[in-house]
Amino acid sequence: MGLYVEAHIRADLDELWSRTQDPAQHQRWDLRFSEIDYLPRAEGEPQRFRYSVRVPALxxxxGTGISAGERERPDGTRTSALRFASPHPLSPLxxxxxxxxxxxDADGVRFLTGYDYLPRWGAVGAVADRLVFRPLMGWATAWSFDRLRLWLERGISPERARANWLAELAVRAxxxxGCLTGLGLESALGLFGRFGAGVTSLCVLAPVVVMSLVLFKxxxxxxxxxxxxxxxxxxxxRPPRVLRTLEKLG
Incomplete structure (x- = not known):
């Protein structure tokens, strides 16, 4: 089961290409990578790169990879493809x-990705991938694409976008x-008979409304x-032709 994510970005195609193909810019918005470095290459060869993902304090x-792109296609689209591998025993991929x-298109660019990978750790890894890692990778890809969109459309830097996300997450938490505390108070007031029951209904309604906003807004x-x-x-x-070319390189 491959992963697919698509975002519509109202931006110039060249600018979008630059912020996704330049490693220094790419690593700023893509949550899946902490660092990306291009390795030296000869003229005409695909680009090889090294990447890393840091789990803070752990x-x-x-890993390493190889990429190639088609910047000028007859239909006006562009494509890039990559293969990657990590020998690290703690990497789930x-x-x-x-x-x-x-x-x-007339309003910007449809920026989309399709990718798949082989999980590590055998049968246990396959189960963990289906339940945890694959949903997490899909979410991280989509979240990163929207962070890129905000950077291009609104001028919100990736760092500021992350701060906005953390702040909103903290407020919701x-x-x-507070809602859970209010529901605990409701249970306590229920012990005080008819008066407590009247107050209880108000104590229940307010937290439920707020919780609905927190979870679904x-x-x-x-x-x-x-x-x-x-x-x-x-x-x-369908996977692009350039990806099949990379696969033939081993």
Whole structure:
């Protein structure tokens, strides 16, 4: 089961290409990577790179990959593809491949990705991947795409977008904690008979309304949100030709 994410970004195609193909810019908005470095290459060869993902205060997972792109296609679209692998024993992803497509339209660019990978750790890893890692990777990809959109459309830097997200998350968590405390108070008031029952109804209603807003209200416009991206293609998507070329390189 491959992963698919698509975002519509109202931006110039060249600017979008730059912020996704330049490693220094790419690592700023993509939650899946902490660092990306291009390795030296000869003229005409695909680009090889090294990447790392830091889990704060725990460990750093690193790997290598190879990428190639088609900047000028007859239909006006652009494509890039990559293969990657990590020998790190703590990496849940052993190896994989994927692609990006850039499809201009009248209002901007449809920026989409499709990728898949082989999980590590055998049968246990396969179960953990289906239940935890694959949903997390899909969410992280979509969230990152929306953070990129905010950068290009609204000029909100990736760092500011992350701060907005953390701040909104903290506010929602505090409100949720307050609601749960209010429901605890409701249980206590219920012990005081008829008067307590009247107050209890008010104590129940307010937390329930607030909890509904906390859990289901859409994020603020300046906060990245995975839910703004498509998670399935409108029609069957085929891997680009350039990806098959990379696969032939081993």
């Amino acid at each position: 460990f750093t997972v690193s 052993a190896r994989g491949s994927g692609y990006w497509r850039y499809v201009p 505090l409100l949720l904690a 859409a994020p603020l416009a300046r906060t990245p949100a995975a839910r703004r991206c498509l998670r399935a293609p409108a029609e069957q998507a």
